[in-house]
Amino acid sequence: MLSQRNARFRSVRAKRTVRWMALGLVLVLALAPAASRAEPDECAFWDADPKTSGANEEYLPTPDPDPFYVQPDPMPCTPLGTILDWRPITFTPTPGLALPNDAWHLKFLSTDPFGAPIAAVASVVKPLPEVTSATPKLLAHQFFENSLGSVCAPSHTVTGATDNLESTMGSPFYLTGPLALGWTLVIPDHEGPLTTYGAPITSGRITLDAIRAAEGFASLSLVGSATPVALWGFSSGATASIWAAAMAPTYAPELNIVGAAGGGTLLDVGDFFASVDGHPFWMRYAFSGMIGITRVYEDFVPVSLLNEAGLEMARAVKDGCNGQRTDGGPAPSGHFSDFVIEDPFGRPQALATYAATALPRPDAIPTADVYLYHSTDDELAPMENVHAAARAWCEHGTRVVVNELPGTHVTAGFSGLAGAIRFLTRAFDGLDPQPEGTERGCA
Numbered sequence: 001m002l003s004q005r006n007a008r009f010r011s012v013r014a015k016r017t018v019r020w021m022a023l024g025l026v027l028v029l030a031l032a033p034a035a036s037r038a039e040p041d042e043c044a045f046w047d048a049d050p051k052t053s054g055a056n057e058e059y060l061p062t063p064d065p066d067p068f069y070v071q072p073d074p075m076p077c078t079p080l081g082t083i084l085d086w087r088p089i090t091f092t093p094t095p096g097l098a099l100p101n102d103a104w105h106l107k108f109l110s111t112d113p114f115g116a117p118i119a120a121v122a123s124v125v126k127p128l129p130e131v132t133s134a135t136p137k138l139l140a141h142q143f144f145e146n147s148l149g150s151v152c153a154p155s156h157t158v159t160g161a162t163d164n165l166e167s168t169m170g171s172p173f174y175l176t177g178p179l180a181l182g183w184t185l186v187i188p189d190h191e192g193p194l195t196t197y198g199a200p201i202t203s204g205r206i207t208l209d210a211i212r213a214a215e216g217f218a219s220l221s222l223v224g225s226a227t228p229v230a231l232w233g234f235s236s237g238a239t240a241s242i243w244a245a246a247m248a249p250t251y252a253p254e255l256n257i258v259g260a261a262g263g264g265t266l267l268d269v270g271d272f273f274a275s276v277d278g279h280p281f282w283m284r285y286a287f288s289g290m291i292g293i294t295r296v297y298e299d300f301v302p303v304s305l306l307n308e309a310g311l312e313m314a315r316a317v318k319d320g321c322n323g324q325r326t327d328g329g330p331a332p333s334g335h336f337s338d339f340v341i342e343d344p345f346g347r348p349q350a351l352a353t354y355a356a357t358a359l360p361r362p363d364a365i366p367t368a369d370v371y372l373y374h375s376t377d378d379e380l381a382p383m384e385n386v387h388a389a390a391r392a393w394c395e396h397g398t399r400v401v402v403n404e405l406p407g408t409h410v411t412a413g414f415s416g417l418a419g420a421i422r423f424l425t426r427a428f429d430g431l432d433p434q435p436e437g438t439e440r441g442c443a
Contacts, residue, residue: 056303058311059291061195062319064150068107068121071193075109075117080252081212082109084119091125092160093171101179102126105155108213112192113201113296113356122188122210123158124220125179133182136222137428140186140211141174142233142240143167144413148197148288152321153189164321170234170413177421178232183428184222186214190240197236197292198269200357204243207231208252215255230424231260231368234413235380238262242389245366246359259427261371261420264378264412267385269293270354273345275380278335282379284323287332287339291318297356299349301340310339360392369433371423373403373416380409394442399432403439 063069072084084107091103103125110120126132143154145167152164158175162168178185188210190203211229215222233241238261245260266272269289276282291314294300306314313332316325324331332339344350370393374386383404390400403419405412423433435441 056294056298058303058314059295059318061148061150061295064153068105069150069193071119075119078109079212080109080111081209081216083213083216084108086217089123089159091123091158093158093175095160095162095168098160099176101128102219103158104217104219106210106213106217108209110192110206110209113199113205118193118206120189120192120206120209121153121155122186122206122213123155124214124217125158125175125185125187126220127179127182127184131180131182136220136227137183138186138211138214138220138222138227138229139178139183139424140188140207140214140229140231140241140244141178142188142190142203142207142231142237142244143174144170144233144235144237145189145191146197146236146285146288146323147191147321148195148292148317149319149321149326150195151319152195153191154187155189158187166322173414173417174232174234177417178424181421181425184214184220186210188240190237191292194295195292196296198289198357199293199296200239200243200269201247202296203236203240204247205251207240207244208248208255211255212252225254226256228428229255229257230427231257232262232420232424234263234416235409236266238265239267241265242267242359242366242370242372243364245368245370246361246364249365249367250363257368258430259369259371259424259433260366261373261423263373263416263420264381264409265372265374265386266381267360267389268354268358268381270345270350270358271382271385272380273336275382279379280333283333283335284317284331285380286336287313288317288320288323290336290344293353293357297349297353300353301344301350305340305342305344307339307341313339360389365393365396366398369399369401369423369427371401371403371420371433373405373412373419375405375407375409375412375415377407378409378412390442399442401433401435401439401441403435403437405438 086106089103090098091101092098157167190206192202196202231241242262276286290301316327320326372386390402393400
């Protein structure tokens, strides 16, 4: 059975050396630093589409009908983070309750994991004048989007849409507090134009380029790349945040990133798939994650490996939010073996994808302070992965604080809020993390 194979697979995956060898050229391409300024002779390949051949057409999302989200054709040869379009919005993080903060959508240039150009979108929000910091501070907040449909993106959520109920419920907790502290917000649609849920390099790159775009948007009154920047997210938003911090020294070295906080961070998607196979609630997210990752890593679990039930389910969830179907049917449940003709996760292509999307790794070390808050009984991401990342980064001189909390994956999203805000505040103020209570720093 697939669950038994997954158990054997997890023991194999513990051997990190094998995983690096499996990656090969994919790793080199995925993590190669992108130029912060695109020169004319570097732009020849920019006429190419993002790396998707259409082989898995059944997985691809329905494009957003709003023309603001359309990809430019041809793609301009401009610096990453260049603003391609913008528009004012009404900031409505709680449906029906518009806030008076000035806010905008920015459309900007970024890249996919293979270096092909994409146009991404972010929402930026100014704090009210009476609380604005004397020294501008920029918080990049990455939503736990956890979805495959274009309507589920944060740029829709912050303007009052309710399609992504999880993001809608989290908005008051994660957005209004930082604004009250006088921090400017940038909120990227970090899954990108193909909504590649589960693909962290895409999310990390879009996050960093969203910061570049925000710093270049005059209406925010920031101070360019000298602006102190912090990153924060929970669940898949934490993965985007921590990957952005890890890639920043090579992908966006000019940014002044002072700290990154992540709650319930999924550092290894292979462990996620193995842990939740058959879970009565989380299996719906795993099935969506399988599709989202294959949207950018086409050989991960191609459509050809699905049986009839899997193909029918893929068509039903490809535009859904939070693992749900768009035809009103029940969300994915059971085991992966119910949807495929053979175990997809032991294949060399899957092993290479796992290696390409896992932290820690020696070529992606955050230099900013890192705060990881995580539940001891997290069903999605083992606590041991958090400690492994903390040890690796501490050995390289990064200041890391781990807050080990009781409870499950979801509970950390609330119980860890106060500690995260405290960490971010100290990071913005240039102070040491100073662990307190259940928090532990580098030994």
